[in-house]
Every structure is written in structure tokens, then in C-alpha cells.
Amino acid sequence: MNFYFEAVAVLDKLDAKKGSIKGVLASVPEKNRKRTAALVIETLKYKQVLNEVIDAAQLLKQEKKLSSRNLALVLVHDLLLARGIQAGDGPIKQAVLRHRTRLNGEFQRLKIKRGAKTQEELAQTDDSRAASIPRYIRVNLTCWSLDEALKVFEAQGFEQGDPLSSKKAFKIDDHIPDLLAFHPSVKFTEDPLYLSGKIILQDKASCFPAHVLCPPSNDRAQVIDATAAPGNKTSHLSAIMQNKGKLFAFERDRKRFTTLKNMLARAHCSNVEAVNLDFLTVSPEDSKFAGVTHILLDPSCSGSGIVNRMDHLLDNEEEGDGNYERLNKLAAFQLKMIRHAMKFPSVKRIAYSTCSIHAIENEHVVGQALKTEEAVVGHFKLAHREEVLPNWHRRGIAEEMNGEVDNASRLVRCSPGEDGTNGFFVSLFIRAGAEGESEGQSKLKRKSDDEATRHRPAKKKKKQSTATT
Template sequence: MALYSAAAAVLSGLERGEGGLKNLVYGSDFPHARQLYALVAETLRYGPVLEALLDGAALLRVEKKLPLPLAKVLVYDLLFGKGLKCGGRWKALARRHRARLEAELARLKVRRGVSRNEDLLELPSGAAPEAPQVPRYVRVNVLKTCVDDVVEFFKRQGYSFLGRANSVEELKTLSGKKFMLDLHLPELLVFPPQTDFHDSRLYTSGHIILQDKASCLPAFLLSPSAGSHVIDACAAPGNKTSHLAAILKNKGHIFAFDVDTKRLATMNTMLMRAGVTSFKLAQQDFLTVDPHDPKYSKVKYILLDPSCSGSGMVARLPLDEAAPSAERLQALSGFQRRILSHALRFPAVQRLVYSTCSVHQEENEDVVHAVLQEEGSAFSSLAAATEESLQQEERVEPGAAPPKKRRKKRRVKV
């Protein structure tokens, strides 16, 4: 399936409520999931602007057979993206109307009093925001490079490095070509929200990973020591797995599981690009993995990031899944309890981090409390990641042994 047709199909699926963005992208027949995801995400981000341009240029009244989702994708790439580098007949169609669309874009900028395309994304006064603007986080892949070298690279590209942030509020003020080091995670750089590095050679070569801070926290908090055996129970698309490998310094072994063939194939490509060597992928439901299989006898650390409602994604796109019903929350929490209980069956496990992208207590505290009650005194929970606990964690080098606790029970971080 061609890129633009695949992107239009994903947009249509979102509008019909057939699933979330990631699920629809990975379920597409288009072979390059990251390219497809980036195009759809950017088209959604420019959605109101594209609708204004299409309406002003009367494109759909002229091209009556052109579906709206496909029109949005084409106009996005023509005016804001990479300039229609592919597309066949759709490329020819869009280019026929290029002058009209560019003229309408110029008029729209004049009406809104802006000079740059990005400024059109700023909402008029009184308009409700579609999603919070969050910084662009970039994790330095220490398997291939170091923070200092990456900072110097960006400085040569014209960026200004402002040092390490002292507060979250400081990160919110980033603009233009300025960036900082995150105040909690030692290998995480922070850029303004609209920064795009998908075409950067550091990204395409695996020297940097485009990974949100929340996604970096589970591996950071698990902090397995170099040489350890680790399970990533619900691993695809693999950013957390590559982070674990970096913390392990490629020493030890990671067993990574996922049920989706396409996601695992994409994950394998990403891990190879990132220089990860100490891993084994398995297309298998983690619930069917035998905890007493001898190959897992040395597993002391487990990262468990199971399927969830996704309700806590701060950059959630406007057409993503609707708020979950009570029935769906009940079904999800039931699955989450089963998979957490199963993870605690591995005989050598000493530390487990359970994480979700959900704001619902049913998927978080209630799951952990229920499982710990079932386990009795075998495990205990540690405090959830807070500003204070992160400040304490950051004093420990990733991969080093954490400070000793008084209790000798096996622990579950939540």
C-alpha cells in the first residue's frame, strides 16, 4: 500500500473509532511503520490548519472524488512536509492545485498575523487546546555515543545549550533552537515541543532515541546492574528495551516478549540500529511463558508495561481513542492483575517495575494492591516515582546497585 493511501486509511480508522493511532499504524499493510506514524501524527497536528486551507482553496469542490482524509495528508506533505516525494497520481493532483493552496496559506498567515508555518499551530485567543504541548525529549544512546558528544553536535547545528534544568517549569520555557539536559535523567536532552529530528543523522544512525520522558522512567527506575538477566514482558515497539540495554551496557541478557509479529519485526530493526546485542525476541504472550524454564532462572529484574487505556498520554492526539468505559477498565485491570501475578512467579526475581500510560486508579494502585495482597509477605511495594524520589534516584548511576533498604522482601516498584 502506498504511503499516502495508508495514511488516509489510518485517519479514516481514527475517525470511525476503530482504534488508537499506534494500533492502526502497526495494523497497516504499509511496511515502514515509523514513516507512516510520523506522517499521520503531523497531519493530525496540523488538522485545523489543513481544514482551513482546503475550505479556502475549495479543493474538495473541484476534486469531488478526493476523500477528505487523503486530501489532508497530501496538502500536509505538499505545504508543511517533505514536498510530495512520492504519490503517483495523487502527487500530480496535488501539484495541479499547488499555486492555489500556497496562495491560501499566505492569506491565512496574514489573517492570523504570523510569518512562520509553525506559528499557525498556536491557537487563537479563546480557543480550547486539543492537547498539552510537551517538550521534545531525546535520549542519548550511550551504546553508541555520549551526552557530551551529542551536545557538541547540536551546538554545531546552531542550537544553544542551556545546561541542566533546575525545574520542570524551566523546561516549559524552551523555544527556538535552545535545549537543556533533563533535571532527573542523566542522558535525556530536552528541546522545544515542535522540534523534529526524524531526519537527523543522529536519529537515523541510532545515536539518539526519540523517547518521551515518561517512557524512559520505567527502565531508569528498574536500574538493573550490568550483567543481569532481565525480562521486558510487553516489549514492542522497543524503546524501553533499548534503554535497558544501555543501562546494562550490553552486558547480561534481555528476554523481550510481544505477541505482534509486525511490531517485533520493527522492534528488531530498531534494536539493531541502536547497537543492542544482548537480547532475544520472542513472539509469545508473556502469560504463556513458563517461569520455571531453566533459561529464566537468573532473571532478577522484570519490566512490565502491559496494555492499558492510554488515558494518561499527555500528548494524546485529538482523534485517538475515547475515554474507556467501566466495562473496558474492568477488563483491562483484570488482565493487568493476571500478568503482574504471573511476573512475580519467576523464582529469582528481586525487582519489578509495573508501569502504565493510564490515569485510572483501577489500572494502577488497585492492580498492585490486589496482587500484593495475594502474594502475602513475599513482595512489598516501593513508593511511586515522585519529584523527591527521582531526585534521590538520580544520585545513583544507572546500572549501579541501588541503595540498600532495611526490608529484605522482594520489591515491586510502581
Template structure:
């Protein structure tokens, strides 16, 4: 049980630092009893504000200086609201010393708030209703095919309804129904709360549980097989594995991340997904020299930098928000970092296409960063991507509608932002014939999706692609 409390506290800390979604952190923890751990983390988060007030009023951290707030919350939750710390070793002994004081502070808080039940202590913010999104499942084409996965779920008594014709259709799923997404053919869509964490396909890496909006960056970068690609802020690795699938594991992905633990988790994920074309680097990407010969063949770069995470629709993650995500000072700091990162990416001499994405709703981290990059880098322009995608960038500068936004209400995804940069040819033309300029957006946006492109197989990015219909038009 002591390990249970320590693991739960670690997950709380990582969630607070926005190092992953709560459920993913729990399932990646390798703790034996996942359900028990998940329940403890969830309930501790629900009572987080109440627990902090009790712990502070009881002066618990002042009395026990080796005890951190995250661990204290987990222990006090189980002591006062859970199963009563039936185990826990030395921590149980520690909490028993403060038993009377903690119980007194709980009783005092109930009197103060004029309630009699523990659950009545939860405020509307702490007990906020979870926003339900479809369950998106990306087929890992490195190990299987979409057709085979569809057949597998049919054998599990799921009803396949074919390819969705609209986003609205994705929101009408129920029971054991599922669809192929209307934009990404390798994405299957199931009703909300469908859980595949114990499914064979998930455990074996044949499917990846990844939100649709998070699948867009690699899909839109669309590097040809054999290409050299940089994933500048790669952990936890879902986008990297998606890039590898698009490359058919042929070529090279240089994946960077500064967080050692996140990189270790990513290594495990990529191994399970069957990715072999990657090279991981525990390094600050800003310190990478663009003129380094190792990256001389890099033509495509994906940049998904640290952001406020304000678009993540997860009630548990919302409960970890210390209200700093909307703090102007923090947003300015994040935006400054994002501008430096994007400027550094665009300085790579051979790069032809760059995807910039965030899971933020804030203009400061999205349109403002893109506008700054365009003003500082005249060699690049925005590409007009997915014209049938209804939610576009905020109209804050000329061409901003070339960018994509995503939201629960309109696209049935987490909140997200994506911009695709392309290097101009000399004379201002686009560098590839199949791309379209953002200046022609209004004229060409028919709302009709063209057939997706299959990556052209080649041994070098220097070879031009054959003309073909493009999903980027």
C-alpha cells in the same frame, strides 16, 4: 499518490488503535516524502469529524463497499479541502463519480453551521490547542556517550546550559538552548518542537526520541549488567533499548509482544540502536510458563501493558480518540487485563524486582491495579522511588505514595504512572540493602536527589551488588 493515500489511511487506523504516536507512525512508515505524508495525516485528523459527517451523509461507504472509513477520510479530505486528488489512480476515478454529492454535502454542512470558510467548520475539540512539552532526547549509550552528544550539539550551534537543577528549569528553554535532565543523566532536554527526525544522530541510533516519563521504567528497574530481564509488553521497543543500554548489552532481554507488525517495527528499532542482547517472541505473555527453565535466571521484569493512553499529550492523538478512553466499561476491561498481567509477572519464582507502568491517568489502571497485586501477593512490597519526585500516587491505600505519577503541568511530561515492586526477604525485610520501604517515605523524603547508580558489571544476577548510593532511595 495512491501509495500516499493508502499509507496515510494505515497510519490513521494504527493511531486509532493506539499503536503509537502519530509522528512516530509517520516517520516509521518508510514513505519517501515524510513531510507530505505527515501534512496529509495531520490535516485529515483535524477535519476528521467533518469528513465523517460528509461521508456518512453522502452514503459513500454504502455505494463503494470496498472503501474503508480511514481511506475514505484521506481521499475526501484531499478532494474537498486539499489539492483535489490530482493523482490517485482508481481511487480518483471512484471519488470523481461522487463529486457532485460530496460537494453538495459540504455546502449543506456549511449552511447548517452558518459558516462560509472550510476552517470555520472545525469545532473547538477538533481544533484543540496542542500542549507543548520539552523535547526529550535519550542518549543511546550503546553507541555513544552523553559527553560526545553534548559536544556534537554544541558544534551545531546549540547552547548547553549544564544540568538542570529543577523541573521548572526545563520549561524555560528557548531557541537553541539545551540541558541535561535533573533526574536522568542520559536524558538531554531541548525546547518544544525541536525536531531531530532528520538528524544524523537519530537516523544512526545514537539518540532516541523518548519522553522523560517513558524513560522512567527502565531507569527504575535498573538491572545489573549480565542479568536476565523480561520486557513483558515490549513493542515498540524504546524501553527495551533503554534496558539494553543499562545492561551494556551483557545478559539477556526476553521481549514479548502479541502484535506481529509492532514486533517487526521493534526489531528494526533495536537493530538501529545496536541492541544485541535481546530475544524477541511474538507470543502472548500470559501464556508464558513462569517455571520454564529458560527464565530461571530472570530477576527483573518490566511490565508496561496496554492501557487507555489517556496520559499521552499529543493533539493529533487526542483527535483519534473516539471517546471510549474514558468509557467505564472499557476501563474495567483494561484494568482486569492489567491485573492478570501483573499477577502473572509476580508469579515468576525468582523475580526480585518488577516495574509496572502505564501512560494512563485513571486510578482504575494505576493505583487500583497495584493495590490488588499487593493484596494477592504478600511476598512483595512497594519500593519508595525518587522521593524528590513531587507528584506521587493517589492516596487510595497505605503506601500508594511510593508510586510515581507524571503530568504536563507538574513534571512537564506525558501523563504517566510507575510502581516498583520488590520481593521481601524472609521476615519481611527488603531483598536488597540499598532499597527503602514505602513505610519510611515521609521520614526520608528530603527532596534531595542522590547520585545515580552505575550498573554493577557482573556475569550473573546471583552475585550481590556492592553497597553504593542508589537513585532508587
């Protein structure tokens, strides 16, 4: 039964809103993760149906050995929708099997009631917005070049074009030079390129923070990723730094820390020192971090912008005071992280990001941060739009920044499903006098841009129309 108890523990954490599905599953031991993930996801897809069947059969009322609803959910799922309960005989398994006939009868009645011809028709469908988001992969420049990657994909039969129009089409991203977009249905999790760390599966918007932070690529560079697990942004920072200098990656949770170390090893990040500590407990006066100039902050958030993961299966958006109270707690924590980062004596740039669409976690946090003692004494302000993805169209909401149009324009927003990304928010605090892009990042971007330009398909010249208007 241990397998089922592990799945129940994941569902309990999700009910308590202790993370996204992907994040919570990442804490499951790797040897059990694939099997546990499959059960959790399938149970969530049929959760509403399974709850109705369990209640109609009065299973929990009649069987006290079923200690929780989530335990009943995973067992009934396997009884009705899989190959049966995969556990040796015991009191808990028998407690469910005693009601097999009643449970199956209620399930068949529910199918008829809903007009479902197959059990798949009872499952919760995917978030429709996910269909407009390509499958993004970041070419890991610590291993090879964009030029080499393009040749490999073209040799596999992929052609440059609109990735949403064909499963064999892909394109170089317009904003992140080492990012490629493929059709949403293309899978890379078993691809040797992914397994060897040559490509990183990472949503486009998730690449923005490291790109905007723009750390230097020299042996003197010192950078912090304050909340590093699972490691995508950390590995991106390492690539931008060309594996030079020192990158401190903090993760307080022990299991997520193990995930982080495994990811960094696969991505060949040799300049990273992973630290199993809460960033907030680290003293800015510690001489070890005296030279840190760049800090990336991507703290816990509501995750309300994520649509192309599995989190549409969760009831994340509570109504009323409960959700408002939760968002306020998250915002207070996010502000605390920014204030702490501003205390580091040599820090020049702080990228703050969330995968939230809520202003309370985004514009409001940034606005409050600018008024703190740390910001005033440290002379921190928002970087000009020219330094924060200047060609990105969707910016901060001025109304949520007390009508400060200029400051709002310095922020970046992504709308889920509308911008070809998940929902996201990015800001960049800079210390007065620290404006401008780092030399190392400039060189890296120019090199990547040159490689990308060589492989972009030439635009066809439009025929001049002879019609008058």
C-alpha cells in the same frame, strides 16, 4: 487504491481503540508508513468538517460503492484539501468525483458558517498542554557518553538553559541523568544522531520504568521486557545494563515485532534477544528464564495521559458505561500481567507502568496485585519511596489506595502538561529481601551524574538583600 485502503485500515483500528496513532502506524510497512501517516493525521485533523460535508452532500447514501465512512473520509480529504485523489480511474474514485461540485459547495458553505478565511482554520488544534512539554532525547550510552553528546550539541549552537524559553536552549534532566530537554519545536527525526541510534526520542516519563527497575550490569544479569515494541524502554534497559547479560524482549504482534527488531539494531543493543511471543504464554518454569531477576511491565492501557502525540485527535474519552467497561477490561489484563510476572522463581523486582491518568489502571491495579496469592506467597511489596524516584514530587493518590498514605507515597504519577511530561504512572514491586539498588546501575548513574555535573551551568550567587521584612 491500495494506499487509501491502508489508511482506512489504520483509521478502522483507531476507531476500534486498538492502539495509539503512533502505535498503529508503526504496524504499517515502513516503505508506505510516511505517506500513510500523513494522510491519516491530516484526515483526523479535519474529520469533523469532512463528516459534515459528506453528510450534507449525502455521499454515502447515494454511492453504495463507498463501503465505509473512513474510505469516504480519506478520499474526500484528498479531493477537497490536497492535490486530488491520487489513484487511477476506477469505480470508487468515480463515485466520489461524481459529487465533486456538491462536496466543494458544502465545504465552502461550512467555511463561511464558521468564519474561516483559510482551510487551516477548520482543522482541529493541538492539545494546549503539549506546549509545556519539552522535546526529550535520551543519549544512548551504548554508543557514546553524555560528555561527548553535550560537546556535539554545544558545537551545533545549543546552549544550556531553559528549553521552553529558546529554540537554542537545552538542559540536562534533573531525574534521568542521560536525558536532555530541548524546545518542543526542535525536530530530530532526520538528524544523523537519531538515524545512527546515538540518540533516542523518548518522553521523560517513559524513561522512568527502566530507571526505576534498575537492572544489574554484569554478565550474569537476566531481565525481561514483557511488552517491548516499539523498543524505547528496551533500549533504555540495554543501556543501563551496559549491553551485558541477557535481556529478553517479548512482543506478540508480528508487525510490531519487526519494528522492535529494527529499533534495537539501530540502537546497537547487542544483549537483547527479541522473542515473537505473548509474555503470558511463557511458562515461569521454563529453565531458559530461571535466572530472570528483573521484569519490566508496560502493558496496553487507555493512553489517557498522552498529550504531546497526535492522540488528541481521537475521541478516546468516551462517556458513561462504555468507557468504564473498557477500563475495567484493561485493568483485568494489567493485573494478569503482574500476577504472571510474580510467578517467575528468581524475580526480585517488577516495574509496572502505564501512560494512563485513571486510578482504575494505576492505584487500583497495584492495590489488587498486593493482595493476590502470588504477592503473598512470593513476599512482594512496594519498594520504598527512596528507591522510586525519591525526589519526584507527585506521588500516588492515597484515596485510591484505601487511604494507605505510605503505599501511595511509593508510587509515581506524572500529570500531563503540569510536570513537563505526558501523563504517566510507575510502581515497583520488590520481593522481600531484595531491597536496594543494583551495583551496576549505581555505577552507571554515578558516572552519568558526574558527567552531567561537569556541564551544568554554575548558579549565580544571589546578592544579599539589605531590606528588612
